[in-house]
Amino acid sequence: MTDPKEKIEQEAQAYRDGSEQPLGGYAAVVAGYTALVAAGVLAARATGRRGVAANVGPWDLALMGLTTHKFSRLLAKDPVTSPLRALFTRYRGVSGPSELEEEVRDESGRRAVGELITCPFCTAQWVATGYVFGLAFAPGLTRAAGAVFSAVAVSDWLQLGYARLQQVQE
Structure with a gap:
C-alpha cells in the first residue's frame, strides 16, 4: 500500500509534467481564501447579517464590477503598490500607462503568492469577495469607496x- 503523502507527490509530479508549478503554494492560497470566506460568513451569521447576496441589485453589481476592475489593477500593476508585491516579485519594467511589469520569484510559496498578486484577473476574485463582505458589514462606506474606484476606472478609460x-x- 502506498503512503498517502507519497501518492499525493506522485500525482503532483504527474500533473506538473516537468513544469515548475507550485501546487503546494497554490493549495495554501486556496486554503487561505477559503478560510477568509468561512470566517466572513461566520462573522456575518453571528452578527445577523444574512441575505446580503440577495440584496445586490443592478447598480451595486455595476459599482462592484467597476470597483473590482480598478482595485484589482491597482493592486496587481500600479507602481505605488509595488512595495506590497516586492517580496514576491522582481521589477522588470513598464508594461503600460502607469503599470509595471514584474517577474514572479521562483520559490514555491513566493511564486504562488506572486502569481496571485501580479494578476488582476486573479486578484479580482479576492477584491469582489471583500466587496461583498463590505456590503454586509459597512454598506455605506463600501459603496462610497466603490464610487471612488469606479469613477477612477471610468476616468482611466477616458484618459x-x-x-x-x-x-x-497627429
Missing part, C-alpha cells in the same frame, strides 16, 4: 481614449 484620439490626429 486612454483621449490619448488614442491625440495619436490619431
Whole structure:
C-alpha cells in the first residue's frame, strides 16, 4: 500500500509534467481564501447579517464590477503598490500607462503568492469577495469607496481614449 503523502507527490509530479508549478503554494492560497470566506460568513451569521447576496441589485453589481476592475489593477500593476508585491516579485519594467511589469520569484510559496498578486484577473476574485463582505458589514462606506474606484476606472478609460484620439490626429 502506498503512503498517502507519497501518492499525493506522485500525482503532483504527474500533473506538473516537468513544469515548475507550485501546487503546494497554490493549495495554501486556496486554503487561505477559503478560510477568509468561512470566517466572513461566520462573522456575518453571528452578527445577523444574512441575505446580503440577495440584496445586490443592478447598480451595486455595476459599482462592484467597476470597483473590482480598478482595485484589482491597482493592486496587481500600479507602481505605488509595488512595495506590497516586492517580496514576491522582481521589477522588470513598464508594461503600460502607469503599470509595471514584474517577474514572479521562483520559490514555491513566493511564486504562488506572486502569481496571485501580479494578476488582476486573479486578484479580482479576492477584491469582489471583500466587496461583498463590505456590503454586509459597512454598506455605506463600501459603496462610497466603490464610487471612488469606479469613477477612477471610468476616468482611466477616458484618459486612454483621449490619448488614442491625440495619436490619431497627429
